[in-house]
Amino acid sequence: MTTDVPVLDDEIGVGDYQYGFHDPTDKYVFKSRRGLDRDIVHQISEMKNEPMWMREFRLEALDLFYSKPMPTWGGDMSELDFQNMFYFVKASQGQEKSWDDVPDDIRKTYDRLGIPEAEKKYLAGVKAQYESEVVYGSLQEDLAKQGVIFTDTDSAVRDYPDLVREYFGTVIPSADNKFAALNSAVWSGGSFIYVPKGVKIEFPLQAYFRINTQNMGQFERTLIIVDEGASVHYVEGCTAPTYSSDSLHSAVVEILVKRGGRCRYTTIQNWSNNVYNLVTKRAKAYGDSLMEWVDGNLGSKLTMKYPAIYLMEPGARGETLSIAFAGKGQHQDAGAKMVHCAPYTSSRVISKSISKDGGRAGYRGLVKATHDAHHCKSNVVCDALILDSHSRSDTYPYIEVNHDNLTIEHEASVSKIAEEQLLYLMSRGMSETEASAMIVTGFIEPLVKELPMEYAVEMNRLIELQMEGSVG
Amino acid sequence: MSSLLKITDLHVSVDEKPILKGVSLEIRQGEIHALMGPNGSGKSTLAYTLVGHPKYEVTSGSIEIDGVPLNDLDPCERARLGMFLAFQYPVTIPGVKVADFLRHAVTNIRNPARKEGESLIPMRDFRKELKDRMEELGMDVEFARRYLNEGFSGGEKKRMEILQLAMLQPKFAILDETDSGLDSDAVRVVSEGLRKLAGPQMGVLIITHHERLLEYNVPQFTHVILAGRIVETGDASLAHELHNHGYAAVRQRHPAEAAEEQEHQKVAPKVAAIAK
Ligand SMILES: Nc1ncnc2c1ncn2[C@@H]1O[C@H](COP(=O)(O)OP(=O)(O)O)[C@@H](O)[C@H]1O
Ligand SMILES: [Mg+2]
Numbered sequence: 021m022t023t024d025v026p027v028l029d030d031e032i033g034v035g036d037y038q039y040g041f042h043d044p045t046d047k048y049v050f051k052s053r054r055g056l057d058r059d060i061v062h063q064i065s066e067m068k069n070e071p072m073w074m075r076e077f078r079l080e081a082l083d084l085f086y087s088k089p090m091p092t093w094g095g096d097m098s099e100l101d102f103q104n105m106f107y108f109v110k111a112s113q114g115q116e117k118s119w120d121d122v123p124d125d126i127r128k129t130y131d132r133l134g135i136p137e138a139e140k141k142y143l144a145g146v147k148a149q150y151e152s153e154v155v156y157g158s159l160q161e162d163l164a165k166q167g168v169i170f171t172d173t174d175s176a177v178r179d180y181p182d183l184v185r186e187y188f189g190t191v192i193p194s195a196d197n198k199f200a201a202l203n204s205a206v207w208s209g210g211s212f213i214y215v216p217k218g219v220k221i222e223f224p225l226q227a228y229f230r231i232n233t234q235n236m237g238q239f240e241r242t243l244i245i246v247d248e249g250a251s252v253h254y255v256e257g258c259t260a261p262t263y264s265s266d267s268l269h270s271a272v273v274e275i276l277v278k279r280g281g282r283c284r285y286t287t288i289q290n291w292s293n294n295v296y297n298l299v300t301k302r303a304k305a306y307g308d309s310l311m312e313w314v315d316g317n318l319g320s321k322l323t324m325k326y327p328a329i330y331l332m333e334p335g336a337r338g339e340t341l342s343i344a345f346a347g348k349g350q351h352q353d354a355g356a357k358m359v360h361c362a363p364y365t366s367s368r369v370i371s372k373s374i375s376k377d378g379g380r381a382g383y384r385g386l387v388k389a390t391h392d393a394h395h396c397k398s399n400v401v402c403d404a405l406i407l408d409s410h411s412r413s414d415t416y417p418y419i420e421v422n423h424d425n426l427t428i429e430h431e432a433s434v435s436k437i438a439e440e441q442l443l444y445l446m447s448r449g450m451s452e453t454e455a456s457a458m459i460v461t462g463f464i465e466p467l468v469k470e471l472p473m474e475y476a477v478e479m480n481r482l483i484e485l486q487m488e489g490s491v492g
Numbered sequence: 493m494s495s496l497l498k499i500t501d502l503h504v505s506v507d508e509k510p511i512l513k514g515v516s517l518e519i520r521q522g523e524i525h526a527l528m529g530p531n532g533s534g535k536s537t538l539a540y541t542l543v544g545h546p547k548y549e550v551t552s553g554s555i556e557i558d559g560v561p562l563n564d565l566d567p568c569e570r571a572r573l574g575m576f577l578a579f580q581y582p583v584t585i586p587g588v589k590v591a592d593f594l595r596h597a598v599t600n601i602r603n604p605a606r607k608e609g610e611s612l613i614p615m616r617d618f619r620k621e622l623k624d625r626m627e628e629l630g631m632d633v634e635f636a637r638r639y640l641n642e643g644f645s646g647g648e649k650k651r652m653e654i655l656q657l658a659m660l661q662p663k664f665a666i667l668d669e670t671d672s673g674l675d676s677d678a679v680r681v682v683s684e685g686l687r688k689l690a691g692p693q694m695g696v697l698i699i700t701h702h703e704r705l706l707e708y709n710v711p712q713f714t715h716v717i718l719a720g721r722i723v724e725t726g727d728a729s730l731a732h733e734l735h736n737h738g739y740a741a742v743r744q745r746h747p748a749e750a751a752e753e754q755e756h757q758k759v760a761p762k763v764a765a766i767a768k
Contacts, residue, residue, distance in 0.1 A: 443567055446544075446568040448656065459585060462585055462587030465586075465588070484609075
């Protein structure tokens with residue numbers, strides 16, 4: 021609750037959502053027509069001047085997208101109109117190395133989001149993606165000297181073709197699901213990270229995704245390769261303007277953590293209430309490595325996201341910490357997948373969901389083990405906090421194990437804020453809103469304390485904003 | 493001028509069941525009052541009602557501080573006017589650190605006009621003050637970093653209530669069996685703690701079954717509550733007598749209330765079983 025950081029106070033007041041403002045779009049470099057077909061895919065590929073293999077990859081994925089049915093589980097996507105979206109919007113000429121060179125409107129947006137300031141204080145590198153492409157990028161010099169690559173994925177296809185080609189689409193094949201296929205067909209932007217053997221990056225690398233156009237589809241594609249014994253913490257934040265009609269964010273994130281490596285991927289998703297957030301995230305963790313997803317989902321209309329970890333070799337560990345907050349008109353269908361593909365692997369999932377004002381938050385999780393994955397351990401804990409009687413929480417834990425040489429623990433709890441807790445805090449001078457916010461902040465504290473200080477503060481602040489003026 | 497907490501002919505129901513049936517009591521800043529009575533007589537009900545627990549419905553009568561009526565105020569507003577209850581059963585607030593909680597509480601109480609989101613008292617001053625108070629109460633300062641009441645022993649919880657009392661310095665403090673369930677060492681710590689805190693700036697209402705707390709904090713007034721009514725008021729010697737001889741004599745002197753108590757216990761056998 022120690023949130024005494026400078027905040028963008030003057031921005032608060034666009035509805036309840038403080039990042040709901042938008043910029044003019046008349047100076048954009050390129051905007052595809054609405055809708056999706058082969059021509060659009062060709063156009064994207066051409067604009068990016070891509071090699072042939074990537075164009076073919078896209079076209080093949082498009083066919084897969086057409087052939088795959090919409091998922092019938094999860095959330096309501098009946099209003100999602102693929103033909104009403106803009107699939108490629110280029111706001112500026114290219115990626116800049118200095119904020120001064122970023123077009124004014126866009127730079128101001130990032131100022132309002134506090135990114136340049138954060139960059140100065142505690143980040144090792146930044147990518148700012150605005151609409152379809154990255155408009156700003158930086159990486160500390162010493163890291164570049166050690167061979168660390170942190171660039172946008174478009175540039176990576178051109179500049180590191182061998183590395184990209186070796187791994188792109190290997191963790192999440194286009195055929196994995198309808199949205200992975202869609203992303204594979206029209207992907208643009210995203211981060212490409214390579215951390216060489218033994219290089220440990222101390223401060224986080226941050227990407228910031230911003231949608232500005234109404235009915236925009238943002239399809240970034242992120243690929244992270246952590247080589248043996250290396251480590252990285254990557255953080256992404258997301259916001260969009262509040263519009264009356266919908267936008268779509270459908271990313272694919274692929275991660276490989278090699279022997280003894282360590283990767284933590286933190287998301288603080290705070291999309292506006294008109295964004296469908298349908299993301300496929302998966303990591304492969306090799307021998308004695310550690311992969312961690314820290315997934316904070318606060319915004320969006322519908323989020324369906326189940327970060328997965330494939331534990332490929334003995335000693336691999338996977339951990340997912342997930343927070344979902346569903347307010348009015350929001351459905352957070354979040355969770356985790358742990359796939360034990362080798363013996364002596366372990367996984368842990370901690371999920372905390374909060375629903376209020378008619379929101380719906382749920383945990384959907386899978387723990388799976390292959391035949392030879394003996395002596396594995398998995399521990400899943402999911403707790404839900406429901407703040408009023410018209411909100412909802414669901415838990416769908418799935419377990420697929422064909423042998424019993426595996427320890428799986430699963431605990432779930434659902435609770436309401438007890439009247440006695442509110443009374444206790446209020447009798448110490450807390451208003452009802454403050455008291456509720458404090459209880460909610462406490463509820464997620466076991467996860468928030470895993471975050472670096474700055475993000476913990478940000479997370480608590482966002483929760484408090486969500487709580488404000490909505491209790492009682 | 494010292495403040496006055498004035499309770500006039502208070503009737504309180506829980507779930508439509510009348511519990512308090514006309515309680516009147518005046519407590520001035522600087523005074524110590526003891527409230528005694530058998531289990532189920534309504535002591536905690538009075539305490540909860542004073543701080544504004546929503547479950548306790550005031551059906552008639554009034555509560556005032558210096559003429560300001562509290563009946564329609566929520567617990568937060570009452571706290572900011574100087575009301576404090578050391579709870580008989582303090583609840584756990586998982587994930588909320590003692591220090592964070594107290595910093596919010598102290599800020600709000602000292603600056604009653606504070607709105608949500610306005611800044612808190614400076615961290616450094618607060619830390620120092622908290623550390624001093626904790627040391628005075630013989631508390632390990634590590635407690636400041638722990639989650640509020642989570643995994644605390646009975647004695648630790650009660651000490652935490654006294655720490656809050658020390659930090660918030662209310663005008664009126666009600667202690668609901670703060671000395672129950674503690675070993676004699678812990679009772680001593682709590683009793684000494686209260687003695688240091690209670691002064692001319694605090695009116696205290698001590699609800700207790702034991703003598704120790706009252707030995708350290710000698711009451712000017714002792715009230716006996718039976719079946720929702722204050723049936724007798726005396727000085728410290730009354731507390732002493734009740735402690736030594738129990739409530740048989742009181743019941744004899746007030747047969748009507750004793751009968752009501754009997755009646756009540758028929759419908760609430762659980763309370764009867766643990767009644768003293
Ligand atoms: N929250 C409650 N719900 C139901 N009954 C209650 C509640 N609080 C008090 N009562 C009833 O009111 C009576 C007085 O209880 P209480 O004030 O706790 O007594 P004391 O503190 O003197 O032991 C008892 O009969 C008890 O059962
Ligand atoms: Mg009691």
